[in-house]
Amino acid sequence: MAAPSPTDHKSRKLLGRLSLPESRYIADALRAETVGGVLLLVAAVTALLWANIPAVSDSYASVRSFHIGPASLGLDLSLQHWAADGLLAIFFFVAGIELKRELVAGDLRDPKAAALPVIAALCGMAVPALVYTLVNVTGNGSMDGWAVPTATDIAFALAVLAVIGTSLPSALRAFLLTLAVVDDLFAILIIAVFFTSEIDFLALGGALVGLALFWFLLRRGVRGWYVYVPLALVIWGLMYNSGVHATIAGVAMGLMLRCTRREGERTSPGEHIEHLVRPISAGLAVPLFALFSAGVSLSDEAIAQVFTRPETLGVVLGLVIGKAVGIFGGTWLAARFTRAELNEDLAWPDVFAVASLAGIGFTVSLLIGELAFAGDATLTDEIKAAVLFGSLIAAVIACFLLKLRDRRYRALTEAEERDEDRDGIPDIYEEDKPEYHLRMAKIYEDRAAEHRRKAEKAAAAAFQSAAGSTTEADRPA
Numbered sequence: 001m002a003a004p005s006p007t008d009h010k011s012r013k014l015l016g017r018l019s020l021p022e023s024r025y026i027a028d029a030l031r032a033e034t035v036g037g038v039l040l041l042v043a044a045v046t047a048l049l050w051a052n053i054p055a056v057s058d059s060y061a062s063v064r065s066f067h068i069g070p071a072s073l074g075l076d077l078s079l080q081h082w083a084a085d086g087l088l089a090i091f092f093f094v095a096g097i098e099l100k101r102e103l104v105a106g107d108l109r110d111p112k113a114a115a116l117p118v119i120a121a122l123c124g125m126a127v128p129a130l131v132y133t134l135v136n137v138t139g140n141g142s143m144d145g146w147a148v149p150t151a152t153d154i155a156f157a158l159a160v161l162a163v164i165g166t167s168l169p170s171a172l173r174a175f176l177l178t179l180a181v182v183d184d185l186f187a188i189l190i191i192a193v194f195f196t197s198e199i200d201f202l203a204l205g206g207a208l209v210g211l212a213l214f215w216f217l218l219r220r221g222v223r224g225w226y227v228y229v230p231l232a233l234v235i236w237g238l239m240y241n242s243g244v245h246a247t248i249a250g251v252a253m254g255l256m257l258r259c260t261r262r263e264g265e266r267t268s269p270g271e272h273i274e275h276l277v278r279p280i281s282a283g284l285a286v287p288l289f290a291l292f293s294a295g296v297s298l299s300d301e302a303i304a305q306v307f308t309r310p311e312t313l314g315v316v317l318g319l320v321i322g323k324a325v326g327i328f329g330g331t332w333l334a335a336r337f338t339r340a341e342l343n344e345d346l347a348w349p350d351v352f353a354v355a356s357l358a359g360i361g362f363t364v365s366l367l368i369g370e371l372a373f374a375g376d377a378t379l380t381d382e383i384k385a386a387v388l389f390g391s392l393i394a395a396v397i398a399c400f401l402l403k404l405r406d407r408r409y410r411a412l413t414e415a416e417e418r419d420e421d422r423d424g425i426p427d428i429y430e431e432d433k434p435e436y437h438l439r440m441a442k443i444y445e446d447r448a449a450e451h452r453r454k455a456e457k458a459a460a461a462a463f464q465s466a467a468g469s470t471t472e473a474d475r476p477a
Contacts, residue, residue, distance in 0.1 A: 014116065014331075014340040015171040015351070020429050022106060023170050023416075025271075029098075029278070030158060030173055036282020037159025043287035044294040044362070044388075051295030064292040074241045080292040084367055087285035089236055089250035091363070094281045095184040096254020097274040102181055105259050105268070116334045117175060121182035123330025124358060125150040128322030132314035141310025144372045145383055147190045149318025149390065151364035154180035155282055157357050160395045164403065169412040171343060172354050179327065179358055184251075187364045191245045195371040204242035207249060210235035215256050218269075245371070286363055293366045294388065296381045303389075305382050312386035315369075319359045319390030320397070327355035345412055353401035359394025361387060 018026070050060040069075040069082070077085070102108040108117070128149040136143055154177060161168065168176070214231055232253060240246035259270035267275070296302070306312045331351050335342060342348065369383040402409070418427050421439045430436035 014335050015175055015343045015346055017343075017428070018170050018174055020425065022174070025101075025106070026170065026174050026177055028275075030177060032278045032282050033155045033177075034158040034162050036279075036286060037155035037157070038162055039283055039287040040153075040155050040290050040362070041159045041163070043290040047291050047293070047295035048298065048388075052298050060295050064295070073237060075237060083285075083289040083292045084370060085240055085246040086236070087289050088363075088367060089247045090277065090281045090285040091250070091289075092184070092188060092247040093250035093254045094274055094278050095181065095188070096251035097257055097259065097270050097277075098181045098254075099185055099251075100255050100257060101259040101268075101270055101274070102178065105261070108178065112338075115338065116331065116340075117178040118182055119334045120175075120327045120330040120355075121179050121186070123333075124152070124179065124323055124327035124355070125183065125186055127326030127329070128318035131318045131322035135314035135317060136310045139310030139313070141314065142373075142379075145311050145315060145369065147187075147194065148365050148369045148372060148383060148387065149315050149322060149361060150183075150190070151187050151361040151368065152180050152183045152323070152358040153360050153362035153364065153391070155286060156360045156362040156391065157395075157398075160357070160360065160399065161402075164399050167413045168354070168402075168409055169345065170416055171346065172350060176354055176358065183358075184364070187368070188248065188251050191368065191371065192248050195368075196244050199243045200241060203238045204244060207235050207238035207242055207244075210238060211249075211252055211256070214253055218256055218258065247367075289363060290366075293370065294362075294384065296384045296388070298385065302382060302385055306386045306389050309382065311373075311379065312382050315365075315383060315386035316390040316393070319361050319365070319387070320393045323359035323361070323394065324352065324356045324397075327358050328352045331355070347405075349401065350405060353398055353405070356394055356401060357398035359398070360391045361394075362391050365391075 047060075051057055064080040065078050067076050067078050069077050103114075108114040129146045132146050132149055133143065135141065136146075157176065157180075210231060214228070214235065217227065217231075232249075235253065236246050236249045239249035254270075257268075257270035257273060259268045261268045261271075306316065328348075328351055332348070334340070342351075365387045366384055369387060370380060373380045373383055416426055416428055419425065420427055421430075421436065421443060423430075423439070427436070
């Protein structure tokens, strides 16, 4: 049976039901991100323990500062540096594919559908930056870290949901994922624009030539990992040596992949490659980055600095208050000025809970913190501690708010997944189709007939039992 047609966007409500293909894609993507998020959480806890247990803390510093790589190519880097510039390029490569797919094949291809998450994401980045700015203007702090609290970590957020055992309805899951995709795009732009000081134009030119060749080979239909992986490594190395953050190479290559399906294709090349690379990104690249970046000292003095120093306090308040207020406010404004109605299955407290969950800004926030305060190791560690505390507080608040509505979420999720006619399509997508109701009528008629047969059989057995008891009673002693 053919899959149902996508939801009519003209009649779509705010956070309304997704089209079936979009719902399935998001379910698959979030499944991989959830597993990666749990690994990310384990890596972060391991890093904190490793860096704060006196007996092994020195070894942590030694390992992450260990240098490896060809110095002649300008790539003699520490393991921490390799994780931040190398492994995160894989993460941003996947982010680039996600963004491209959303724009050309997903729900973001419709401007009306794209308006809500884009406005919410922009407000969710602007308000935290404003909170950080106000705190540091008031406290005479450094303005260099304004971008630290602007990022959302979807993997860590999903790990929190997995740990507390809460399953969000598909509309809220899609909203959270799309927020993170748009968030990643603007984070990449921030890194490219604000954290590039000196540029080697020869190396940058070489990287651009490599990207042009990458695009040309894709358009010619050339296939084979043995072609693209070496080329991608060359592009990455040239981008790194150019002075532009090397992760930009990852997102640029991701955006070049074709994410629309041609006749006869089950998946587009971009979707296929994302399916292959996402487990590497979520299960290896991001957890290793967390292992080498999240290990900060949590002494009493360091913890006190988090809540007293303007730079660190600005990060904490930006993540906890700025993200929630920004995303919720942006969503409400989008609804107010477009006169859209919130999905009747949800309520505005649900939006605020998800907005609070978006305050978990782990991976990209740590990366931006390292870039913003690269010349001050002490302040860098304090900013990282602020990211950890801010993300933890946001997670606790979100967990409390989400648990209040957990029973409702479970009921909605069960309704979205129910498939009583067993045709592979959830019933909720077929309620307007006559053939679905005819199939269900046949199923219920068959069940009714079966129950009637069982009733007749039970009645006959009861009659025989009663007759037997009467015969026994009439028999002479």
